[in-house]
Amino acid sequence: MTRQRRDPRAERAAATMATAPRLRIDWTHRSGAGEPGASALPAAEIAPRSVTIADPEFLMFVIAEAPEGVLTRHDRQAIGAARLLDGGGAGAVVVLAAGPIAEAGAAGADLTMDLKLAGHDPDGAAMRIADSVRLYRPRHVLFTESEDGGDLARRVASLLDEPLFDRVESLSARRAIRPASAGRSEWHAAPPRLISIAPDMIAPYHGPPHAVGKLDAPEVTRAVPGLVNAGMISIDAACIPLDQAGLVLAAGNGVVDFPMFLRLAQALGATPGASRVVCDAGHLPRAMQVGASGTLLNADCYIALGISGAPQHLQGIGSVEHVVAVNTDLHAAIIARAELAIIADAQAVMRALLARLGAAS
Amino acid sequence: MRILVLLSAGRHATSGAPRPVAVELQAIALALALAENQAGSVNGLHAGMVDPSVADALGHGLDAITILRIGAGDDPLPALAAEIMARAPDLVFAGRRGFGGSDSGLLPYRLARACGWPIAADAVSVSLKDEELGVIQFLKRGRRRRLSLTIPAVVTVHEAAPPARNFIYRARLAGKIEEKPGVGDRGHGWRPRFIRTDRDRG
Numbered sequence: 001m002t003r004q005r006r007d008p009r010a011e012r013a014a015a016t017m018a019t020a021p022r023l024r025i026d027w028t029h030r031s032g033a034g035e036p037g038a039s040a041l042p043a044a045e046i047a048p049r050s051v052t053i054a055d056p057e058f059l060m061f062v063i064a065e066a067p068e069g070v071l072t073r074h075d076r077q078a079i080g081a082a083r084l085l086d087g088g089g090a091g092a093v094v095v096l097a098a099g100p101i102a103e104a105g106a107a108g109a110d111l112t113m114d115l116k117l118a119g120h121d122p123d124g125a126a127m128r129i130a131d132s133v134r135l136y137r138p139r140h141v142l143f144t145e146s147e148d149g150g151d152l153a154r155r156v157a158s159l160l161d162e163p164l165f166d167r168v169e170s171l172s173a174r175r176a177i178r179p180a181s182a183g184r185s186e187w188h189a190a191p192p193r194l195i196s197i198a199p200d201m202i203a204p205y206h207g208p209p210h211a212v213g214k215l216d217a218p219e220v221t222r223a224v225p226g227l228v229n230a231g232m233i234s235i236d237a238a239c240i241p242l243d244q245a246g247l248v249l250a251a252g253n254g255v256v257d258f259p260m261f262l263r264l265a266q267a268l269g270a271t272p273g274a275s276r277v278v279c280d281a282g283h284l285p286r287a288m289q290v291g292a293s294g295t296l297l298n299a300d301c302y303i304a305l306g307i308s309g310a311p312q313h314l315q316g317i318g319s320v321e322h323v324v325a326v327n328t329d330l331h332a333a334i335i336a337r338a339e340l341a342i343i344a345d346a347q348a349v350m351r352a353l354l355a356r357l358g359a360a361s
Numbered sequence: 362m363r364i365l366v367l368l369s370a371g372r373h374a375t376s377g378a379p380r381p382v383a384v385e386l387q388a389i390a391l392a393l394a395l396a397e398n399q400a401g402s403v404n405g406l407h408a409g410m411v412d413p414s415v416a417d418a419l420g421h422g423l424d425a426i427t428i429l430r431i432g433a434g435d436d437p438l439p440a441l442a443a444e445i446m447a448r449a450p451d452l453v454f455a456g457r458r459g460f461g462g463s464d465s466g467l468l469p470y471r472l473a474r475a476c477g478w479p480i481a482a483d484a485v486s487v488s489l490k491d492e493e494l495g496v497i498q499f500l501k502r503g504r505r506r507r508l509s510l511t512i513p514a515v516v517t518v519h520e521a522a523p524p525a526r527n528f529i530y531r532a533r534l535a536g537k538i539e540e541k542p543g544v545g546d547r548g549h550g551w552r553p554r555f556i557r558t559d560r561d562r563g
Contacts (some may be wrong), residue, residue: 119507123479147500150466151482158470166465181459182372233497233505240503251456300502 052211053110058093059138062109062130063156065149066097066223071245072320074144078197081171083143083205085191091139094215096129105212108205113215120230126155128278133160136299143196153196155304165189166196197227237271238262242288242295246269247303248320250290254306254327254346258284261305264350267357273343275299275307291316304345309334362401363450364392364491367469368426370412370459379414384456384502386421386525392454393422393526395487401451406444408437408543416459420528426536429543431468437468440543444473452494452511457483457517464518473515481508483519498502 020025032247060082064075071079076093082093092110098117115128129152133141143153145167157164164188170177176191178198181241192266212256242248250273251267274284276291292312302320307313309325309332317323317337325338326349335341344347366389369381392403405426407415410433419426431441445453458466473480485505487496489512498506499519555561 059400122482147483147498154467154470154482155480157467158474164465164467166467180462180464182374182376184372184377184465194386230506230508233507235503235505237503244501244503248504 003152006112050105050209050211050221051207053092056110057087057090059111059136060091060093061129061136061141062093062132063141063149063152064094064095064097064101065144065146066099066101067094069097069099069336070103071095071103072144072203073147073150074197076107076307077200077202078142078144079104080204081197081309082140082169082203083108083207084171085140085173087173093210094136094138096132096217098125106209106294108210108348109212110210111213111215113217115217122151122155126152126159128155128217128220130159133176133308134259135218136215139193140191141192141194145196145198153194157194160194163192163195164194164196165192167198168195169198169201171195171197171202208253210269218219236267237269240271240273242273243298245297246300247271248273248290248297248299248301249303249305250274250307251278251284251305251346252307257347260350260354261348264354264357265356268303268335270303276310279323304334304338305350307334308332309337362396362399362452363448364396364401364403364424364452364454365369365406365448365450366392366403366418366420367453367455368407368415369456369474370461371414371459374440374460375411375421380419381414381421382456382457383521383525384459384460384518384522385416387409387520388454388456389422390525391446391484391487391518391522392452395452395489397470398455398462399489408440408444409433411538411540415506416536416538417528417533419538420530420533422532424536426466428536428538430540431543431545435545438471438475441468441472443544444470445476452512453478455513455515455517457519466563468501469515476513476515479510479516480515480517481510484516485519486502487516493549500560509551524548 014339015025015027017026060134062078062082065072066075069279079093081096084296093108094111095104095109096113096114096115098115100105100114102110104112106205115125143149153164165178168176168178172207174190176189176195178187180187186249247270249268251272252275255261259339273287273290276289278284279286279289292315294316294317297320299320301322302317305326316335323338326336326342326344326346327335330343363472368385369382371380372382385537403423405418405423407426408429408431409429415426423469429444431437431440455469458464468478481496483499488495492509492512493510496508496516498508499521500506509546
């Protein structure tokens, strides 16, 4: 077999993405152009085929919180935990949620059950789940150990009069481990029926997507007493401590108009943050500082306005799920960290966002 | 307004020395604040062996603690349920989770079910108005939920609730501990029938 000789000029021409307004060469071939052999496979063969469990030997229930029908990170971890217990594809994972949920198959679910719950009704939800457990007799029922998920798990456990193996940190088909005795010892057991999964301890499912079917929820048999009334309290996002905030809007050296920045944070419902430079200059209080010497965030989304992304600042946003960066410099470190980058002046973007939000309201 | 606070035997995370469970001390502070508004009383309740960690709760604002003596491995639910039904308090407070035992946080829920009362979880603030209990519940991301329940009810308290009252050694000494045997739930053993005599036949 003779190898073809390289043609450096042709390779360079293939990697050239643009010549105007300036030359751009992409040697990583991420855009699909370049090596002719790379895209030879038809698209259908590249797309992962979906897994179908036609005749499951047993069922496993995962109780998902899924606010507005979208699985949370913790829900995905619970489904991943259920997939560990499926005995090599013998069992089917049923995801139970208050309403219909999207993208359950990609997360590893085989069936979904719509409990048809409205509003916050933990007693009604627990009774509905306990009824479906009695009806379908799943081998395992997995909950998320969050505030609402843990509450629901304990309500269901008390209704079924069964023990709950809570805050499971390690799980395999043979063994589940949970901490006990003030964290000084741990309990090992074969995975019992009712399990709740500690956050960020068990990896979500990353395999090929599963085909999703539907399972009927049992009929409501009786009304339940309990809570008279429930409603969320509206809290000003600016009052939420930075380490607990879900959406953070942060200002860096590229921001000049700080009153406009704070107005934008209020309009977005975001908690305002700042980089070290801004706090040092005294434009915003020290309590707002994000980074190694400020607050380490746990937010779902972080919007960085005019922040270049010093290593100490990137440490502060290490566990943030999604980062949006606005910066004039294409080569700033924050652009590499961000999933969505806008190469523009922060003032212009802030004005545009405020105009858009003002138009919406 | 009579409030009972459930106390559990706590342990220090590193040394394992007996110490009260921090979130239960916060529950005591929350109960005391509510009872002072309503001119009520707050007492502690523990089922299990006599434990120094439970007695230390007296120094954090409780006047009296009732200890229901049951065996080390016994389920505390029957003893607690029997005592609570006998005393008929308006509210039962508990920490969201113990610290030193099984730490599952399941007991308040089983107790609420045994008593047939509603339960509110993770309270950071409570208020009472016309027999209706308002509870502010802790949620992640700085969110809070307002719940409202009828009393009697069980309320579990979250770590984000206001801090516990300071320990006062004099109050610890002056506090009363009442000990009594609790209802135990053990396996039923075989016992012989008595032998009937002519006198029993009457």
